[in-house]
Amino acid sequence: MNPVRRARNHPGYWAFLVHRVSGILLALYLPAHFWALGLALHDAARLDAFLRWTDQPLVRFGEWGLVLLLAAHFSGGLRLLALEFLPWREWHKSLAAVAAGVSLALALAFALAL
Amino acid sequence: MTTLQVRVWRGGPQGGDYRAYEVPRQASQSVLDVVTYIQRTLDPTLAYRFACRVGMCGSCAMTVNGVARWTCRTHVDQVCADGRLELAPLANLPVIRDLVADMREFFDKWARARGRFAGRRTRHDDFERVAPDSEPRRQVDAAIECIGCGVCYSSCDVVAWNPDYLGPAALNRAWTLQRDVRDAAQAERLRAVAGDAGCHACHTHLSCTERCPKHISPTAGIAGLKRAAAAAALKGEL
Numbered sequence: 001m002n003p004v005r006r007a008r009n010h011p012g013y014w015a016f017l018v019h020r021v022s023g024i025l026l027a028l029y030l031p032a033h034f035w036a037l038g039l040a041l042h043d044a045a046r047l048d049a050f051l052r053w054t055d056q057p058l059v060r061f062g063e064w065g066l067v068l069l070l071a072a073h074f075s076g077g078l079r080l081l082a083l084e085f086l087p088w089r090e091w092h093k094s095l096a097a098v099a100a101g102v103s104l105a106l107a108l109a110f111a112l113a114l
Numbered sequence: 115m116t117t118l119q120v121r122v123w124r125g126g127p128q129g130g131d132y133r134a135y136e137v138p139r140q141a142s143q144s145v146l147d148v149v150t151y152i153q154r155t156l157d158p159t160l161a162y163r164f165a166c167r168v169g170m171c172g173s174c175a176m177t178v179n180g181v182a183r184w185t186c187r188t189h190v191d192q193v194c195a196d197g198r199l200e201l202a203p204l205a206n207l208p209v210i211r212d213l214v215a216d217m218r219e220f221f222d223k224w225a226r227a228r229g230r231f232a233g234r235r236t237r238h239d240d241f242e243r244v245a246p247d248s249e250p251r252r253q254v255d256a257a258i259e260c261i262g263c264g265v266c267y268s269s270c271d272v273v274a275w276n277p278d279y280l281g282p283a284a285l286n287r288a289w290t291l292q293r294d295v296r297d298a299a300q301a302e303r304l305r306a307v308a309g310d311a312g313c314h315a316c317h318t319h320l321s322c323t324e325r326c327p328k329h330i331s332p333t334a335g336i337a338g339l340k341r342a343a344a345a346a347a348l349k350g351e352l
Binding site: 001002003004006007008010011012013015016080083084085088090092 | 179182271317318320324331
């Protein structure tokens with residue numbers, strides 16, 4: 001393994017990476033989200049056309065990806081709050097595992113409900 | 115007898131490169147044993163630093179196969195499955211020569227974090243009594259065994275991103291003093307560690323906690339300092 005990766009190959013760093021990358025991707029998605037919400041106020045016909053467009057399988061898959069990102073960022077944030085605001089204990093690896101499990105469970109629940 | 119293929123970083127502040135050596139493999143061989151063999155038998159110009167050889171002094175830390183470690187208590191078995199070792203000076207610190215990193219900035223940051231005990235009593239007063247099972251004392255116990263090896267500082271990405279960041283070891287030291295009921299400089303120290311280069315700069319990567327050879331968690335102390343700074347700010351004391 002590349003030495004730069006080897007030094008960072010531990011659960012705490014992976015949890016940081018997931019939290020950071022999911023946050024950046026969600027921030028990039030937000031303008032599109034607000035644009036779609038804005039259609040509801042200004043142009044009902046375009047909104048209906050847009051909503052029909054989102055029924056395509058590939059867009060549905062993207063939606064599932066967004067739910068996964070949101071779940072990962074949310075559970076990763078709760079993990080950080082628990083780590084930093086609750087009394088310290090040797091549970092940071094367990095917390096990272098729980099955050100990963102919760103994100104995957106939420107994403108799976110959304111996929112099954114699709 | 116098998117041999118180890120060892121690549122050692124040779125150079126100085128202006129730069130350098132890896133040089134290859136072959137070292138005989140021994141039972142229970144530490145990484146420091148490997149470096150010592152090279153310096154004593156193959157190349158006496160190799161510069162490295164060590165003192166106690168038993169994990170007390172904190173002077174022999176280096177980058178071993180990409181990871182910062184104390185070399186006296188790192189067995190070759192633990193880090194080298196394929197017979198290859200790559201040794202470099204600690205990252206995030208200037209190089210003096212070969213495997214010797216310049217620790218001045220590392221320890222200057224301890225001073226900047228007010229890492230010095232400030233007592234209230236004089237030699238004429240009685241001893242201050244601290245209950246061993248009290249919460250502050252137990253928190254100090256968990257963090258006090260730091261040997262100043264620099265492994266956490268070298269493993270920390272925030273130090274690489276923000277050269278002013280005080281780093282895990284200095285903040286851990288500040289935390290042990292903040293939890294020391296005898297200390298009289300806690301308000302001043304909290305101000306010193308609550309700035310942009312202090313505890314709030316930590317991104318909780320947990321690399322320091324993962325790599326500390328003494329199994330200290332500087333992240334725990336930094337989280338404690340964050341809470342203390344937030345509480346003081348809410349009370350208008352910071």
